[in-house]
Amino acid sequence: MYIIAxxxxxxxQYEGTRHNVGFNVIDVLADKYNISVDTRKxxxxxxxxxxxxRKVLLAKxxxxxxxxxxxxxxxxxxxxxxxxxxxxxxYDDVSLDVGQIRVRKKGSAGGHNGIKNIISNLGTEVFGRxxxxxxxKPKNYDLADYVLGHFSKAERELMEEGYQRAVCAxxxxxxxxxxxxxxxxxxxxxPKKEA
Numbered sequence: 001m002y003i004i005a006x007x008x009x010x011x012x013q014y015e016g017t018r019h020n021v022g023f024n025v026i027d028v029l030a031d032k033y034n035i036s037v038d039t040r041k042x043x044x045x046x047x048x049x050x051x052x053x054r055k056v057l058l059a060k061x062x063x064x065x066x067x068x069x070x071x072x073x074x075x076x077x078x079x080x081x082x083x084x085x086x087x088x089x090x091y092d093d094v095s096l097d098v099g100q101i102r103v104r105k106k107g108s109a110g111g112h113n114g115i116k117n118i119i120s121n122l123g124t125e126v127f128g129r130x131x132x133x134x135x136x137k138p139k140n141y142d143l144a145d146y147v148l149g150h151f152s153k154a155e156r157e158l159m160e161e162g163y164q165r166a167v168c169a170x171x172x173x174x175x176x177x178x179x180x181x182x183x184x185x186x187x188x189x190x191p192k193k194e195a
Contacts, residue, residue, distance in 0.1 A: 001048075001055055001056070001057050001079040001080075001081050001086065002054050002055065002056045002057070002081070002086045002087075002088070002174065003056070003057045003059060003072070003075055003076065003079065003081050003086060003087050003088070004026070004029065004056055004057070004058050004059065004088045004090070004170060005022070005026075005044075005058075005059040005060075005061060005068075005071075005072050005075070005087070005088070005089050005090070006021075006022030006023045006024070006025050006026035006027075006058075006059070006060055006089075006090045006091070007019075007022035007023070007061065007065060007068050007089065007090065007091040007092075007114045007115075008020035008021070008022050008023035008024075008060060008061075008065065009064050009065050009148075010060075010062040010064065014148065016150050016151070017147065017148050017149060017150055018092050018094075018134040018135075018146065018147045018148070018149060018150075018151065019065055019092055019147040019148055020092075021090075021091070021092045021132045021134060021159065021162075021163070022060075022089070022090040022091045022092065022132070023060050024159075024163055025090045025130070025132065025163050025166045025167060025170075026058050026059070026060050026090065028163045028164070028166075028167050029051070029058060029167055029170060030047055030058055032167065033049050033050075033051050034049070035047040035048070035049035035056075035058055037058050037059075037060060040062075041075070041078070042071055042074030042075045042078060043061060043062050043063050043070065043071040043074065044059045044060060044061045044062055044063075044071045044072075044074075044075060045059070045060045045062060046058065046059045046060075046075070051170075051171065051174055052171055052174040052175045054174050056174070057075065057079060059071070059072070059075055065113060065114040066113045066114065066117055067117055068114040068115075068117050068118055069114075069117035069118035069119070069120055069121030069122065070117070070121060072087070072089070072118055072121065072122070073118075073121040073122060076122070083122050083124060083126070083127040084124065084126045084127060087127045087128060088127075088128040088129065088130065088170065088173060089115070089118060089127060089128070089129045089130075090129070090130045090132065090166060090170075091112060091114055091115065091129065091130075091131060091132070092112075092131070092132055092133075092134045092147060093110070093112070093131035093132065093133050093134065094133075094134055094135065094136055094137055094143070094146070094147065095110070095133075095136065096131060096132070096133025096134075096135075097133050097135060097188070098133055098134060098135040098151075098155045098158045098159060098162070099132075099133060099155075099158035099159050099160075099161050099162030099165075099189075100132075100133035100162065100188060100189060101130055101131065101132050101133065101162055101165050101166050101169060101185055102130070102131040102133075102185075102186055103128075103129070103130050103131075103169050103173070103178065103181045103182045103185050103186055104128070104129050104130075104131070104182070105126065105127075105128055105178045105179075105182070106125050106126040106127065107125060107129070108125060115129070128173060128178055130166050130169050130170065130173075132159075132162050132163070132166050133162065134147070134151075134159075135155070161189075165185060165189065168185070169181050169184070169185045172184055172185070
């Protein structure tokens with residue numbers, strides 16, 4: 001089973017925040033492929049379906065961001081999935097411009113507590129990930145306050161494009177693998193010019 005996990009924080013107060021972009025990408029994927037992500041298992045909301053001819057499990061851990069690894073570890077164990085070949089984690093990144101994406105096969109947590117917890121629980125840094133840019137925090141701003149803040153109207157439009165690109169990167173990964181997805185999507189996309 002190929003597990004695609006979007007990171008975020010549960011409860012309504014975090015909906016639409018920068019830290020919840022992983023959940024948003026899962027929602028877009030779920031809508032596109034008519035998968036209901038509404039079953040509780042291993043401290044996550046999950047939904048099973050077929051995407052690009054592969055059995056997938058869409059997951060939104062409900063452990064709060066900093067404990068995401070506990071839920072993901074449980075799902076990997078339950079479905080006997082290999083994190084190196086059958087896990088793709090989608091999450092926010094403050095080092096990327098708003099709406100930009102970056103595909104990686106492995107790497108450090110880069111200061112992201114959700115990823116830090118996943119690496120700690122899995123005992124490996126080797127698992128697929130799609131980072132979705134939420135923009136750099138303003139100077140003199142607390143990082144936690146920034147990632148738990150909401151997007152402006154202009155940023156929301158850029159993020160919608162970013163979610164679509166992230167979904168396309170998921171599909172390329174499922175069909176062709178991580179390398180082609182990295183080659184295709186690890187380029188800076190110029191914002192559309194106003195007509």
